[in-house]
Amino acid sequence: MSRRGPTETKLLDVTKVSGTLVAALIDPEDFTVEQAGTVAKKVQKLGASCIFIGGSTIADQGHLDEVVMRIKRDVTLPVLLFPGNITGISRHADAILFSSLLNSTNTYFLIGAQSIASIQVMKSKLEAIPMGYLVFGDQSTTGFVGQVRPIPLNKPAIAVMYAMAAWYLGMRMLYLEAGSGSEKAISPEVIKAVRAYYPGFLIVGGGVTRPESASAAAGSGADMIVVGNLLQTDGYEKKFAPIIDAVKHIRPRLMDD
Ligand code: 1GP
Numbered sequence: 001m002s003r004r005g006p007t008e009t010k011l012l013d014v015t016k017v018s019g020t021l022v023a024a025l026i027d028p029e030d031f032t033v034e035q036a037g038t039v040a041k042k043v044q045k046l047g048a049s050c051i052f053i054g055g056s057t058i059a060d061q062g063h064l065d066e067v068v069m070r071i072k073r074d075v076t077l078p079v080l081l082f083p084g085n086i087t088g089i090s091r092h093a094d095a096i097l098f099s100s101l102l103n104s105t106n107t108y109f110l111i112g113a114q115s116i117a118s119i120q121v122m123k124s125k126l127e128a129i130p131m132g133y134l135v136f137g138d139q140s141t142t143g144f145v146g147q148v149r150p151i152p153l154n155k156p157a158i159a160v161m162y163a164m165a166a167w168y169l170g171m172r173m174l175y176l177e178a179g180s181g182s183e184k185a186i187s188p189e190v191i192k193a194v195r196a197y198y199p200g201f202l203i204v205g206g207g208v209t210r211p212e213s214a215s216a217a218a219g220s221g222a223d224m225i226v227v228g229n230l231l232q233t234d235g236y237e238k239k240f241a242p243i244i245d246a247v248k249h250i251r252p253r254l255m256d257d
Contacts (some may be wrong), residue, residue: 004172005127007078007095008189011224012201014049020218020247021027024048024240025082025228027055027180028067037070039231043074047244050253051075052226053093054082056145056180061087061244070094081126084142086117091124096129097173102162103135106147131173131203132166134159135187140206156193163198174198176222178206181229185213188220195221209239211246218247 008112017023023041026036040051051071058064068090071079079095081088089096098121101109119126135148136159143150151158161174166174176186176194185207195202204217205226214225225247230236 002128002130002170004096005129007080007127008129008172008201010078012052015223016251018049019220019249019251021049021224022047022203022214022244023050023052023080023224023226024231025052025054025180026067026071026097026231027058027228028053028060028064029055029058030232031067033063033066033070036067036139037074039044039236040071040220042237043231043240044077046241047248048077048240049065049079049224050056050080051082052082052228053090054088054097056084056141058084058087060257061090064086064088065090065092073204080129083117084145086113086211089117089120089126091126093126093134095127096121097131097175099131099133099175100171101135101142101146101148102166103148103151104146105149109146109148116123116183130171131175132162132169132171133175133177134162134166135179136176136182136190136206137178137182139184140177142177142179153178153187153190156187156190159190160193160197160201163194167198167200171200173174173201173203173204173225175205180206182207188216189215191220191222208243211242214243215250218250
């Protein structure tokens, strides 16, 4: 298993002090370089803990590099790549969520893309964080592109099986994904079930747009909530701030508690 690097360590340390974290997800395909920098500055001011950069359909790596460099210039928050494919790598980020889409039916998304990318990740000196990625429901671009057999949103036992397989395979992070813009977020029942077994860092995203759903996820044991789509809506600052407030005092269980 790879060793924990500085970015992962920092996130774990902040979680212990501040409770559940909120990551702001920026999909470079949806933002100009300037817009990405502006949003990153605003979410840092509002209390986000890190920036995720990624998407399911990134093709323009030049633009990705520019977005990452601008965000690194404009904020002090850790910047983590959240790649949907080998095109999601930029050497300018702090770390990469080196993930396997565990419920894909295509070995490319399980280990193929990762093996193609691995040497570049090493040469780029990116901190690689091993992460299991699980897609729920049938509403996501990620699910379509990644050729998943989606986990039903009401089947926590299936999620637990995958979560423990991820843990035993050395994945220190696990991301429960309902899909960007999903009408239904991951349910508290699923999060609680996974939390009861999975000792690693638990990330939940997809369709979290309100403080109620954020606090439900945090109270159920999520270590980090990811907010993406909301940042593209008018007046997002006024919607993002209450999400931060709703989760910041909720302290989830951590593996080394
Ligand atoms: C998508 O889980 C993330 O990969 C965030 O979802 O865009 O719905 O916030 P939203």
